Amino acid sequence: MIRTAALVATAAFLSVAASVAAIAANSPVAATFKSPAQVDIGTVQVDETPSGMRLRLHLRGLTPGWHAMHVHENGKCGTADFADAGGHLGHDHAAHGRMSPTGPHVGDLPNIYAASDGVANAEVFSERLTLSPARVLPTRGLVSGAAIIVHAKADDDETQPSGNAGARVACALIP
Template sequence: MGMLIAGVALLGACGEREPIVGEVVPGGAMATATMRTASGAEAGRATAREVAGGVRFTLDARAVPPGMHGAHVHTTGRCDAPGFESAGPHWNPTAMKHGPNNPQGPHLGDLPNITVGADGRGTVAMTMQGATMAGLLDADGSAMMIHAAADDLVTDPSGNSGARIVCGVFRAG
């Protein structure tokens, strides 16, 4: 009987494994942001979800001008219109340079460009390894931003991506 219990315990332990980087963490934290233009019109939604090894960001835009736009997480959870400067600079807790093509980058808030179609809709998603939900949702929060122009993915501090045109504050839940 003792051997049967030990065998069952061993089988239970075999079923557990380390999560693969990028996999959703069961019971992991999540935050969402309603994206808004400077006039207050809703322009989509962003989500941040805890995954193994980092945070998965997804941005679903709508009613945004067609073309390529820089998409970044900014360091402060404020979106005061019209210019959204209250969101501060890019989220950069590791003090890196801007952009994945910069040898000293990227910021943890650097996402790929979002391509918006003629219908005003676009989606971009990426997992930022090393990012944490605790850092994202710190005392002053964070915001997701869409910029007017494409990000060149290298120029510090913002990739020459132009004006801030859509912003949303991440909220836990």
């Protein structure tokens, strides 16, 4: 039990150290999106900037139309419904959605659009996210060690707790 705890602590330390090193080197962090069947369906590149996070993503195999995207609190994509990713990052500090008077969650991101061929290419920015543990605040969440989830439908930016966005259809673990 103690050995397991020590291994978990070491892994967490190395993950944080790698993220801090990436910021210091101004290098992006990359992750792969998985479908509920655990098939690779895209990538995301996360870059730290002085004022927040830039995410560049490419996904395929989505239904055409708008899709919600959120950062979820747990870096897990192991179940078919991605429920192990937990709730939105920062859900304990604010209500969901940019239209909510007490929102948004730090993990709320803009909707993305998949073309008629199911491909979505997007670049989004959030001043509420960081890769650096030193920059975390109640209004700025640590994306390192979290999951980025793409949903089946668009986020309406106000329905609690997740914008009426539907099923989780893609998941990427951010190292």
